[in-house]
Amino acid sequence: MSKEKLVEIKNLKQHFKTGRHSVVKAVDGLTFDIYKGETFGLVGESGCGKSTTGRTIIRLYDATDGEVIFGGENVHNKKNKADLKKFNREMQMIFQDPYASLNPRMKVEDIIAEGIDIHELVNSPQERKKRVHELLETVGLNKEHANRYPHExxxxxxxxIGIARALAVKPSFIIADEPISALDVSIQAQVVNLMKQLQRENDLTYLFIAHDLSMVKYISDRIGVMYFGKLVELADADELYKHPMHPYTQSLLSAIPLPDPDYERNRVRKGYDPNQHDTSEEPEFREVRPNHWVLCTTKEMEHYKKEHATV
Amino acid sequence: MEKLLQVNNLKVSFDTYGGEVQAVRGVNFEVNKGETLAIVGESGSGKSVTTKALMRLIPQPPGRIKEGEILFEGKDLAKYSEKQMQKIRGKDISMIFQDPMTxxxxxxxxxxxxxxxxxxxxxxxxxxxxxxxxxxxxxxxxxxxxxxxxxxxxxxxxxxxxxxxxxxxxxxxPKLLIADEPTTALDVTIQAQILELMKDIQKKTDSAIIFITHDLGVVANVADRVAVMYAGKIVEIGTVDEIFYNPKHPYTWGLLGSMPSLDSADDELYAIPGTPPDLLNPPKGDAFAARNEYAMKIDMEQEPPMFKVSDTHYAATWLLHENAPDIAPPPAIQRRMEKMSRDVQYQTKGDRP
Incomplete structure (x- = not known):
C-alpha cells in the first residue's frame, strides 16, 4: 500500500463546557495519520470520544485545539465558503442510525442528490436523475426506489441510501460512524461487503468508527484504540490482535465473545485498572515495535519491548 | 433432566389494519431445569414475541395467542387469567429487559x-x-x-x-428467567461482566434461563442449547456444539458465516442476500427459500418438517430429506465442521480434558 498521507490529525482536542467550571475532555490530544486507500478503524467503549473524533475531523464541531490536515491543508482554518465547499466534497460521512439520518419528508432521489445540487455537479435534471439511478444501483438498490420515501x-x-448519499459527490475520504451497529447480523455482512467493494472500485479511504471489534478487525488495515479521549494503542489490525500491549486493549480484546463455544468455555477475561500504570512520568505515545504505538512511560516501554521481543 | 417448560405449537398473531401479522407461526421447544436455552434470530423473527407470550405480556388487542400450549410445570399458562398470571410473573418466571435505561x-x-x-x-x-x-x-x-x-x-x-x-x-x-437481549445496549467489557454474573447466579440458584440475542458470540458464551428462529418459526434447534460446529440449516450457515471470526482470512463475508419475508403474507413453502441459494423446487411449495439429526438436534430444511442432493456448506461453515471432527478425535483419544 502506498504510504501517502491523506489525513493528518495533530494534537486534536475537543472539550465541551458542561457548566461554569466543568469541562468534558471528549477528545484530548489525538495524533494520528490516515494513509491513502486504507481503512483506519477507531474502537473504544461508549463515551471514549470516538464519535466526537469523527465529527470533529469533518468539522461538525469546531476543534478546541489542534489541526486536521487533509490533503495538505488545515481543515479547521478554512474560513470562506468556497474553500469549505471544496473540502466538503472530498470528505463525507455515513451515520450510525439509518432511521434518524435520512429526512423523512424528502424522496430518496432528493436525499441522494442534495450534495450533487449543492456542488452543481450536473447540468440538467435528466443528468441528475441518471446519476441518482447509477448510485442506487452501485449500492444494490434499483432505480424504482428513487421516488420513494425513507419510511418505505x-x-x-x-x-x-446513506452510503449512496455519501458517494454522490465522489469523495476520497469517508467517515463511517458505527455504520452497522443498528443493523441485523445478516444485513451487517451485506453492508460491510458493499463498503469493501466500493473501496476497491473508487479508491476510497475510510475512517471506520465502531465498538464491534471483530467487525473492525475484519474491515480495517490499521486500528486505533481510544480510552477516555486518548489513543492508547495504534497498530496494524493483525498485529494489534496478536500482540495487544496496552492493558486496556488486552481487556477489551479478552471481553469480545466469539461465535465459538469451545473458545468461550476456556476464555479468561482480563480486567483493566487505570491505576496499574507507572505514574513516575507522564505517559507518551511511543513506537514499541515497528508501526505499533502504545501510550506508555519509558519504563513501561522497556517492559513491553521485553515482553514482546521474542514473537 | 427435569422438564420445566414445554411450548407446543405456539402461534401468536397481531391484528392490524393491513391484516393479520403472524409473528409466531407454530413454535415447539422445551426448557429443562438449570439449563440455558438461547433463542437467536434477526429482528422480526419472533423471538421477543415468543417469550413475551410465555409471560402473557402480549398486549391484547391487537395481539393474541392463536393456538398452542405453554406448559409450565405441567400447567397451561396460555389458559391462565390475568389474575393468575400476576401470581406467576416475577415469582416463578421473571424477565430481564433489553434496555436498562427505560x-x-x-x-x-x-x-x-x-x-x-x-x-x-x-x-x-x-x-x-x-x-x-x-x-x-x-x-x-x-x-x-x-x-x-x-x-x-x-x-x-x-x-x-x-x-x-x-x-x-x-x-x-424464579424457576425461569427470561433475558431479552440483556446486554445489547452495553459495552463489551460490561457485557462480559453481566454474562458472568448471570452464569454465576444460575449456578447458585439452579434456575433455567431463556436467553434472547442476535449476537452469536454471546450465545456461544452462555448457552447450553440453541434455537434458531426465522420468520416466526424455529428452523434449527440443538446443543450449542451441534449448532456451532455441525449446523444443518442454510439460515444457520448464513448467520454463522456473516460474523467475522478474529482469525478469519480476509475473504468476503458470507452474507445472506435479501431481507426477511413479510409476515402479513407469509410465503408458501419454506419461508427462507427466497434467500436460500440452496433452495430446491420443493422449498417453494411445501414447508419442511423438523428433520432429526440427533436426539437433541433438529432442523427444518429439505436438504436433510433422504432424496435431497448432497450439498457442501459454504467454506466458513466447513472449517467449523472440521474443527468439530477434530474435537471428536481428540475426545476419543483422550488428549483433552
Missing part, C-alpha cells in the same frame, strides 16, 4:  | 423497585424486604449497597442499572 425502506436499505 | 422507573428509589416483588409475592415486611434488597444488590455486585438502595436510577451507570434489573428479576428466586 428497511434498516439495511436505508443504510445503503 | 425498564426502571425513574421516579422510584432502586430499593423500592427491588422490594416490590418481595413484598407482593413473598409477603415480606418492608424492613425484611429492604434487608433482602441489599443482599441482592451485593449478590449482583453493586458496591456500597446499604447506601445505594436509597438512590434513584439516574444515579447509576448503564451497567449498574442492568445489574439492578437483574437483581429485581432474581428477587423471588
Amino acid at each position: 425502506f428497511s434498516g439495511g436499505q436505508r443504510q445503503r | 425498564s426502571l422507573n425513574p421516579t422510584m428509589k432502586i430499593g423500592n423497585q427491588i422490594m416490590e416483588g418481595l413484598v407482593k409475592h413473598q409477603k415480606m415486611s418492608k424492613s425484611q424486604a429492604k434487608k433482602r434488597a441489599i443482599e441482592l444488590m451485593e449478590l449482583v455486585g453493586l458496591p456500597d449497597a446499604a447506601n445505594r438502595v436509597n438512590q434513584y436510577p439516574h444515579q447509576f451507570s448503564g451497567g449498574q442499572r442492568q445489574r439492578v434489573v437483574v437483581a429485581i428479576a432474581l428477587a423471588c428466586n
Whole structure:
C-alpha cells in the first residue's frame, strides 16, 4: 500500500463546557495519520470520544485545539465558503442510525442528490436523475426506489441510501460512524461487503468508527484504540490482535465473545485498572515495535519491548 | 433432566389494519431445569414475541395467542387469567429487559423497585424486604449497597442499572428467567461482566434461563442449547456444539458465516442476500427459500418438517430429506465442521480434558 498521507490529525482536542467550571475532555490530544486507500478503524467503549473524533475531523464541531490536515491543508482554518465547499466534497460521512439520518419528508432521489445540487455537479435534471439511478444501483438498490420515501425502506436499505448519499459527490475520504451497529447480523455482512467493494472500485479511504471489534478487525488495515479521549494503542489490525500491549486493549480484546463455544468455555477475561500504570512520568505515545504505538512511560516501554521481543 | 417448560405449537398473531401479522407461526421447544436455552434470530423473527407470550405480556388487542400450549410445570399458562398470571410473573418466571435505561422507573428509589416483588409475592415486611434488597444488590455486585438502595436510577451507570434489573428479576428466586437481549445496549467489557454474573447466579440458584440475542458470540458464551428462529418459526434447534460446529440449516450457515471470526482470512463475508419475508403474507413453502441459494423446487411449495439429526438436534430444511442432493456448506461453515471432527478425535483419544 502506498504510504501517502491523506489525513493528518495533530494534537486534536475537543472539550465541551458542561457548566461554569466543568469541562468534558471528549477528545484530548489525538495524533494520528490516515494513509491513502486504507481503512483506519477507531474502537473504544461508549463515551471514549470516538464519535466526537469523527465529527470533529469533518468539522461538525469546531476543534478546541489542534489541526486536521487533509490533503495538505488545515481543515479547521478554512474560513470562506468556497474553500469549505471544496473540502466538503472530498470528505463525507455515513451515520450510525439509518432511521434518524435520512429526512423523512424528502424522496430518496432528493436525499441522494442534495450534495450533487449543492456542488452543481450536473447540468440538467435528466443528468441528475441518471446519476441518482447509477448510485442506487452501485449500492444494490434499483432505480424504482428513487421516488420513494425513507419510511418505505428497511434498516439495511436505508443504510445503503446513506452510503449512496455519501458517494454522490465522489469523495476520497469517508467517515463511517458505527455504520452497522443498528443493523441485523445478516444485513451487517451485506453492508460491510458493499463498503469493501466500493473501496476497491473508487479508491476510497475510510475512517471506520465502531465498538464491534471483530467487525473492525475484519474491515480495517490499521486500528486505533481510544480510552477516555486518548489513543492508547495504534497498530496494524493483525498485529494489534496478536500482540495487544496496552492493558486496556488486552481487556477489551479478552471481553469480545466469539461465535465459538469451545473458545468461550476456556476464555479468561482480563480486567483493566487505570491505576496499574507507572505514574513516575507522564505517559507518551511511543513506537514499541515497528508501526505499533502504545501510550506508555519509558519504563513501561522497556517492559513491553521485553515482553514482546521474542514473537 | 427435569422438564420445566414445554411450548407446543405456539402461534401468536397481531391484528392490524393491513391484516393479520403472524409473528409466531407454530413454535415447539422445551426448557429443562438449570439449563440455558438461547433463542437467536434477526429482528422480526419472533423471538421477543415468543417469550413475551410465555409471560402473557402480549398486549391484547391487537395481539393474541392463536393456538398452542405453554406448559409450565405441567400447567397451561396460555389458559391462565390475568389474575393468575400476576401470581406467576416475577415469582416463578421473571424477565430481564433489553434496555436498562427505560425498564426502571425513574421516579422510584432502586430499593423500592427491588422490594416490590418481595413484598407482593413473598409477603415480606418492608424492613425484611429492604434487608433482602441489599443482599441482592451485593449478590449482583453493586458496591456500597446499604447506601445505594436509597438512590434513584439516574444515579447509576448503564451497567449498574442492568445489574439492578437483574437483581429485581432474581428477587423471588424464579424457576425461569427470561433475558431479552440483556446486554445489547452495553459495552463489551460490561457485557462480559453481566454474562458472568448471570452464569454465576444460575449456578447458585439452579434456575433455567431463556436467553434472547442476535449476537452469536454471546450465545456461544452462555448457552447450553440453541434455537434458531426465522420468520416466526424455529428452523434449527440443538446443543450449542451441534449448532456451532455441525449446523444443518442454510439460515444457520448464513448467520454463522456473516460474523467475522478474529482469525478469519480476509475473504468476503458470507452474507445472506435479501431481507426477511413479510409476515402479513407469509410465503408458501419454506419461508427462507427466497434467500436460500440452496433452495430446491420443493422449498417453494411445501414447508419442511423438523428433520432429526440427533436426539437433541433438529432442523427444518429439505436438504436433510433422504432424496435431497448432497450439498457442501459454504467454506466458513466447513472449517467449523472440521474443527468439530477434530474435537471428536481428540475426545476419543483422550488428549483433552
